[in-house]
Amino acid sequence: MTEQSDPLLQPWTGPLGAPPFARIGDDQFLRAVTTSIAWHKAELDAICEQVAPATFENTIAALERSGEPLARVRRLFWALSSAKGTLAIREAEADISARLSAHAVAISHNDQLAARVFAVHASRHESGLTPEQVRLVEDSHASFLRGGAALTRAGKDRFAAIEARLSALAVQFGQNVLAATNAWVLDLEQNELEGLPSAICEAAAARAAAKGLQDRYHITLDRTDLEAFLTFSKRRDLREALWRAFTARCDGDQHDNWPIIAEMLALRRERAVLLGYADHAHYALADSMAHDPAAASALMRQLWAPGKRRAAQEAAELQALIDSEGGDVRLAPWDWRFYAEQVRRTRYALDTAAAAEHLRLDAVRQAAFDTAGRLYGLSFYRRADIEGYHPDVGAWEVKDSNGSTVGLLFTDYLARPEKHGGAWMGSLRVQEAMDGDVRPIVYLVANFAAAPPPDRGATRLSIDEARTLFHEFGHALHGLLSRVTYPSQSGTAVARDFVEFPSKFMENWIVSPQVLADLGMPEDLISAIREAEAYGQGFATVELIGCALVDLAIHQNPDAQIDPRAFVEAQLDALGMPRAVGLRHRFPYFTHIFDGGYSAAYYSYAWSEALDADAFEAFVATGDIFDPDLASRFREEILAAGNSRDPMASFQAFLGRAPDGTALMRARHLLDA
Numbered sequence: 001m002t003e004q005s006d007p008l009l010q011p012w013t014g015p016l017g018a019p020p021f022a023r024i025g026d027d028q029f030l031r032a033v034t035t036s037i038a039w040h041k042a043e044l045d046a047i048c049e050q051v052a053p054a055t056f057e058n059t060i061a062a063l064e065r066s067g068e069p070l071a072r073v074r075r076l077f078w079a080l081s082s083a084k085g086t087l088a089i090r091e092a093e094a095d096i097s098a099r100l101s102a103h104a105v106a107i108s109h110n111d112q113l114a115a116r117v118f119a120v121h122a123s124r125h126e127s128g129l130t131p132e133q134v135r136l137v138e139d140s141h142a143s144f145l146r147g148g149a150a151l152t153r154a155g156k157d158r159f160a161a162i163e164a165r166l167s168a169l170a171v172q173f174g175q176n177v178l179a180a181t182n183a184w185v186l187d188l189e190q191n192e193l194e195g196l197p198s199a200i201c202e203a204a205a206a207r208a209a210a211k212g213l214q215d216r217y218h219i220t221l222d223r224t225d226l227e228a229f230l231t232f233s234k235r236r237d238l239r240e241a242l243w244r245a246f247t248a249r250c251d252g253d254q255h256d257n258w259p260i261i262a263e264m265l266a267l268r269r270e271r272a273v274l275l276g277y278a279d280h281a282h283y284a285l286a287d288s289m290a291h292d293p294a295a296a297s298a299l300m301r302q303l304w305a306p307g308k309r310r311a312a313q314e315a316a317e318l319q320a321l322i323d324s325e326g327g328d329v330r331l332a333p334w335d336w337r338f339y340a341e342q343v344r345r346t347r348y349a350l351d352t353a354a355a356a357e358h359l360r361l362d363a364v365r366q367a368a369f370d371t372a373g374r375l376y377g378l379s380f381y382r383r384a385d386i387e388g389y390h391p392d393v394g395a396w397e398v399k400d401s402n403g404s405t406v407g408l409l410f411t412d413y414l415a416r417p418e419k420h421g422g423a424w425m426g427s428l429r430v431q432e433a434m435d436g437d438v439r440p441i442v443y444l445v446a447n448f449a450a451a452p453p454p455d456r457g458a459t460r461l462s463i464d465e466a467r468t469l470f471h472e473f474g475h476a477l478h479g480l481l482s483r484v485t486y487p488s489q490s491g492t493a494v495a496r497d498f499v500e501f502p503s504k505f506m507e508n509w510i511v512s513p514q515v516l517a518d519l520g521m522p523e524d525l526i527s528a529i530r531e532a533e534a535y536g537q538g539f540a541t542v543e544l545i546g547c548a549l550v551d552l553a554i555h556q557n558p559d560a561q562i563d564p565r566a567f568v569e570a571q572l573d574a575l576g577m578p579r580a581v582g583l584r585h586r587f588p589y590f591t592h593i594f595d596g597g598y599s600a601a602y603y604s605y606a607w608s609e610a611l612d613a614d615a616f617e618a619f620v621a622t623g624d625i626f627d628p629d630l631a632s633r634f635r636e637e638i639l640a641a642g643n644s645r646d647p648m649a650s651f652q653a654f655l656g657r658a659p660d661g662t663a664l665m666r667a668r669h670l671l672d673a
């Protein structure tokens with residue numbers, strides 16, 4: 001294959017700019033990455049070799065324009081490596097990751113290039129630049145500094161070595177989690193399914209059948225399976241077995257992640273100190289909305305004590321329930337969801353299995369589309385002529401109220417073993433308008449357990465899963481409705497602790513009476529769901545904020561070498577972590593912070609939720625959660641603005657004031673805890 005014939009190196013010419021998935025060989029990525037890195041280097045050399053003094057246009061804008069083929073290959077590779085994960089892709093992952101990381105370091109350590117960026121930065125206020133251009137210059141300058149541009153030669157060498165090692169460790173961490181998750185299954189017979197809703201049994205049977213096993217039922221270590229089984233199974237011994245297998249992943253076994261964690265923490269700390277930061281948390285948060293770990297911790301601590309008090313009340317109630325049933329046991333982590341479900345059923349008359357009957361995947365996806373229609377005037381058209389990377393992937397053309405194309409959306413909602421766990425949104429192409437109008441291509445991935453063929457769209461979701469679908473859809477809208485000039489300011493390229501704001505915000509609609517009614521739910525079920533929303537906030541708050549606090553603490557630890565397992569345990573003791581709740585993510589499989597971008601930034605979920613709670617209260621206060629004025633302000637000031645201005649400025653432009661920190665306490669029903 002030549003460069004001219006390699007589809008990975010050519011611009012995508014499919015409908016709406018879609019990539020030619022069917023023509024892409026999974027074993028071609030390494031070569032395409034290598035070639036497109038070489039092309040990018042040549043572009044960067046041309047920028048450096050200019051005789052004219054550095055200007056915004058010939059340096060910063062030229063950098064924005066450079067590396068387009070590389071961006072295409074990189075975005076495509078990350079999309080596939082998370083959702084397709086063939087052997088060829090898995091084998092190439094570490095190598096590609098290493099090359100991309102080395103290339104990024106080489107750019108920051110290109111002295112000529114850095115000097116040009118620094119020159120534009122020094123005169124940014126006297127160059128007649130727009131505010132978004134000034135921000136772009138400042139972000140570019142900061143990114144060169146964070147990449148080690150100001151270090152001595154020896155410092156740069158050490159920085160490069162650290163980056164290379166961190167990138168390799170992150171890949172290994174993620175692959176360990178995937179391997180450990182797939183290495184275990186709860187293999188059940190029909191008489192062991194007591195309590196499980198039929199949807200879960202059908203999905204479990206389909207999984208066993210796919211392996212050629214009849215009359216067997218396979219529950220996996222995917223979080224969706226875990227949550228469902230712990231909620232419904234009446235078999236305490238099996239709940240315990242599943243919970244123990246889930247929480248033991250990568251903890252001392254053949255996929256042990258503790259040594260990787262220890263090494264990553266030491267390297268992150270060394271890198272931060274090399275760059276002049278106190279520790280990794282200060283380094284990681286320098287470009288966040290919180291700015292400082294102390295501000296992030298303060299918000300987490302505000303939630304922690306009331307969350308723990310509420311969790312203690314919940315635990316007492318659940319223990320009373322166990323006692324009243326004559327169960328001679330102490331409430332354990334594998335009991336919590338099961339008995340909480342009993343409370344929801346008895347106190348709020350909430351029948352979650354009945355709710356799931358109305359939460360069919362196709363219907364919930366359509367409800368999300370309809371919500372975007374009512375809020376922003378968008379409509380979604382199935383494009384059967386556009387192929388995805390798997391038969392489960394659907395392609396949708398998104399149109400604005402005036403009929404113009406907003407962008408292309410791929411949806412990939414069903415679990416497959418080769419997929420990474422969880423749910424996420426990504427971009428194959430970002431919106432920008434430097435040299436003409438470029439429309440975004442966005443994808444959504446989840447791991448909902450599929451109903452058996454042929455009608456996989458009839459897959460039934462829990463309320464939490466429907467919420468996840470709306471959450472990721474909120475990220476998609478952020479990418480789709482972006483309206484900025486420069487690609488690096490596009491859509492979701494905002495601070496970590498701001499990026500979860502549009503997604504958290506979107507979750508409000510799936511539990512709104514209007515959307516639930518549109519899904520065909522009777523009124524008593526809707527009110528049961530809404531009343532039960534207030535229940536369980538102790539558990540939910542503690543498992544989330546506990547992760548955020550330990551993540552912040554471990555990345556501020558001043559010791560060069562620590563035993564991370566002992567550190568985490570000591571932190572949990574000091575916090576008084578309720579052991580029957582436990583962390584939402586134990587550290588050996590905490591991919592957000594060891595194989596994602598959320599190190600020292602897991603607090604971002606709660607931080608963004610505080611913005612969301614405040615924003616949604618404004619909608620509720622109008623008496624119409626589809627209020628057209630507020631919706632159009634949200635679209636313009638939050639979604640369209642991307643990272644073209646400071647996130648606080650965007651929030652203030654939306655509501656005309658700074659965020660109100662107490663809204664989150666109200667949203668989590670913790671004010672009286």
Ligand SMILES: [Zn+2]
Binds near residue numbers: 471472475500503
């Ligand atoms: Zn999110």
